[in-house]
Amino acid sequence: MTYSSQQVLILLAVVPNVVAALLAALKWRRLPISIRPLAILTVFALLTEIISRVLWLLKLSNLFLLPIYISVEFGLLVWLYSQAIDRQWIMRLRWPLTVGLGVLAILEEQLKLPRAPAYNNLSRLMESASIIVLALAYYHSALRQPKTAYIWREPLFWVSTGLLFFFTGSFLIYTVTNFAFYYHRPLVMQLWVVHAGLDALLYTTYAYALWLSLKT
Numbered sequence: 001m002t003y004s005s006q007q008v009l010i011l012l013a014v015v016p017n018v019v020a021a022l023l024a025a026l027k028w029r030r031l032p033i034s035i036r037p038l039a040i041l042t043v044f045a046l047l048t049e050i051i052s053r054v055l056w057l058l059k060l061s062n063l064f065l066l067p068i069y070i071s072v073e074f075g076l077l078v079w080l081y082s083q084a085i086d087r088q089w090i091m092r093l094r095w096p097l098t099v100g101l102g103v104l105a106i107l108e109e110q111l112k113l114p115r116a117p118a119y120n121n122l123s124r125l126m127e128s129a130s131i132i133v134l135a136l137a138y139y140h141s142a143l144r145q146p147k148t149a150y151i152w153r154e155p156l157f158w159v160s161t162g163l164l165f166f167f168t169g170s171f172l173i174y175t176v177t178n179f180a181f182y183y184h185r186p187l188v189m190q191l192w193v194v195h196a197g198l199d200a201l202l203y204t205t206y207a208y209a210l211w212l213s214l215k216t
Contacts, residue, residue: 006193013196014049016203021046023210035155035213037080042206044072067109067123071102074127077163081134084156085141090134101127121174128171135160135167155209162205169198 024031024039031039048069055062075098082090105123138160142151151157173191180187 006189009193010196011053013200014046014053016200016207017042017046017049020203020207020210023207027210027214030214031210032213034083035080035210037076037083038155038159038206039210041073041076041080042203042210044076045069045203063109067102067105070105070123070127071098074098074101074130077131077134080156080159081138085134085137090137097130101130121177124174125171128167128174131163131167132171135164153212155213158205158209158212162202162209166198166202170195 020042024042028036028039048065052062052065055065075094078090078094078098082094101123104126108123138156142154142157173195177188177191180191
């Protein structure tokens with residue numbers, strides 16, 4: 001089986017995820033409780049990625065994994081931020097938001113119409129917008145506290161920076177994928193290469209945040 005250069009880049013994008021997951025697993029006992037939701041997420045993401053790629057190699061559908069992944073990822077990130085941002089609205093809305101997004105992702109996958117768009121991206125768009133809001137809320141909260149004068153020393157700063165880049169890029173990508181699918185097919189693969197690059201950047205910031213949390 002031969003792969004194009006674009007497919008190789010997409011396959012290699014998992015390397016930072018492997019590094020982050022290994023760091024999370026090997027240093028679990030030393031990690032602060034506040035950062036453990038991120039550690040769980042990196043391990044879960046790697047397991048999901050492995051299963052997804054095995055199914056892809058076997059030419060089996062892996063789309064059923066998406067609603068599960070979206071729900072768990074969003075829930076863990078909301079849990080992570082709810083410990084860092086002193087905002088009552090996060091505590092009140094974290095479960096309704098997580099369950100609601102999970103239900104939306106499942107319905108989106110199960111209720112596909114024959115003439116529906118090639119990519120059902122509504123749940124991904126909603127997740128992207130929600131995480132962007134959480135990341136910006138963290139910046140706003142952290143910059144108002146004297147103890148974060150050196151904010152770049154905070155693990156959650158790097159997590160938020162990675163999330164902001166990833167989900168802003170993802171929001172734009174998910175917005176145009178269906179247009180590209182119908183009107184410019186070669187662009188679709190290029191978009192997924194960009195997405196893979198953003199994913200690699202995200203897990204690089206995750207790994208750095210986990211490492212930094214061991215130093216503080």
